[in-house]
Structures are given as structure tokens and as C-alpha cells.
Amino acid sequence: MSATLRAARGVLGLSRPREAAASLHTHYQWLAKPSSKPFRPDSRQWHSTFSSVNPEEVSHFNSLASEWWDPHGSSRLLHLMNPVRQDFIRACLQSQPDTKASRLRDASLSYLDIGCGGGIFAESAARLPTTRRVTAIDPTPSVLAVAKAHAKKDPSLSGKLFYQQSSIEDLEVPQEPCDAYDIVSLFEVIEHVDEPGPFLERVRPFVKPGGWLVMSTIARTWVSWFTTNLVAEHLLRIVPPGTHDWNKYINEDELRRFFLDKGWDSPRVMGVVYVPGLGWKEVRGGEKVGNYFFAVRRSD
Secondary structure (H helix, E strand, O other): OOHHHHHHHHHHOOOOHHHHHHHHHHHHHHHOOOOOOOOOHHHOOOOOOOOOOOHHHHHHHHOOHHHOOOOOOOOHHHHHHHHHHHHHHHHHHHOOOOOOHHHHOOOOEEEEEEOOOOOHHHHHHHOOOOEEEEEEEEOOHHHHHHHHHHHOOOHHHOOOEEEEEOOHHHOOOOOOHHHOEEEEEEEOOHHHOOOHHHHHHHHHHHEEEEEEEEEEEEOOOHHHHHHHHHHHHHHOOOOOOOOOOHHHOOOHHHHHHHHOOOOEEEEEEEEEEEEOOOEEEEOOOHHHOOEEEEEEEEOO
16 A cells, blocks of 8 residues: 555545545546636526525534534634634724724624624624624524524623524615614625625625625635645544535635625725634735635725
8 A cells, every 4th residue: 555545544534545545536536627606697696586595504514513612623713713803804994084983992883794603703793892783693503502502601792692593585684774784794604605696795785885794715726625625624624524615615806806896895805824823814815825804895
């Protein structure tokens, strides 16, 4: 047995050399697949029959519910990323000269956290002194039950954090602009949506004019496949296998083109990389190869 095959057998947890060879062959075949285009011209608009909920994704995250608040478990990288999320939102708010200083001090900001999972970001946002209200939604029942139970442990969240089991298409659209949200977040969400175009169109009316849509996702490159699919899921097992579908990854330039001339402005991007022992760090140009944050401001 070759050294490469022995390594593959041990790391992938396969009991026979034939299984290891078959697994490696599958990975090589997969690498040869052409890059997909997430924003298809025929699926850019939201329609009444559209659903952003993929039953397979819901089932996968249901199975991870019990580990959501374990900082050393399957959600470890999300816990480590949360401070960077807050820093990115703060930078977006501070980038606009028309943002009143009082808004960054007083409890006036409203959040809608879409695909909130177990509530890692939602809880942290609700604890900020600048936050008035956080509405957090997720279609995954077991995960949302974990989020609600964990929030009850902190009395300070009462009256500020509100969970709903819902998808964005089932959430009531604000009737007036003032009822929309200052910040709508899509953290590690859009790469799990089958049709991101209609999904983002549906999100738009929930963002207040002058408010921000912020997200984090992964660029669709060979580097991201190697790090997030092969290494993270199958070799190191720091992310549960099946969490990511590389074909759903979205490049930063694709997002820019999608939001162009749609009533959004001030796009911001920040590439990040996970450094073992140090956590997530900003890396200039990182959005071209792997994980990144992206934000746009609603202009009308």
C-alpha cells in the first residue's frame, strides 16, 4: 500500500485500501466539474411559489442542533467568527457620514437575522447597547428550540430578542419603510440556498432605506474547495461532512453584479481566513479565494 493511500485511509477513516482509493477518485472527479453560476438569468426574480428552504439542508442542521452552543464542537468556527461579524457591521455603520453618532450610542438599531441557527450572532447583537430589537428566524425546528432555550438563560435578552420558526418568504413584509430593519444579516446562509437571486430579492423590502444587508459566504474557487470541503470536512473533520456544497458558493464579483442598479449602494467586502490558534483574521484579497464578508446599503 502506498504512503498516500495509507494516509487517505487513516484520515478519512476508511477500513480498506479499496475504499480509500474510491474516495480519492471521487474527489478528483469532483474537481473536474465545471464551475456553476448561482445567479441564473431565469431565476433572478422572487415569485410567490419560491421557497428558500431546502429539506436536505434543514435535516442536516437539525442533526447538529445539540452541539450548537458547544464552543469546541461542530459550530466552533462560527463561535470564533462572531466577533468579526460585529466588527464588520460596525465598520459598515461608521462608513456613512449621514449615520448620526447617537445611533452608535443609543439603543436604536433593529436587526433581522435570517437563518439564525442556534442564535450565536442574534444573542450577541441583542446584548449590544446600541440594539433596540433583534428578530431572528430559522426554518429548522430543533436548532431554533436550542436557540430559544439558550436565550432563556440570560434575563437581559427578554424584550430584545425574538425568535420565529420561519423562512423569509413566510415572514410578513413590513408595510412601511420605518417598520423595516436597520441591519439584515445573512451569516453563512446564502451558500445553503438553491436560488440566491430570488432569495435576495425577497430580502430587500426587509431592509430599511439607508439600512444594511450584511452577509458572509465563501468564494467558489479551487482553494475554497480544498480548504472547506476536502480539508475541513473530510480530512480534519472540524466541520461536519455535508455542510457545504461547493457549487452553491458565490464569488464577490457575482454579488456586486447582482446588486448593481437594483437600489443598493456602498458595497463593502472583507476577506477573512481562519488561522489555527488565532481565530478568524482579516486578509486583504481573501474574498478572491475563500471566506469573506459582503455588505450593501439600501439607497431607496
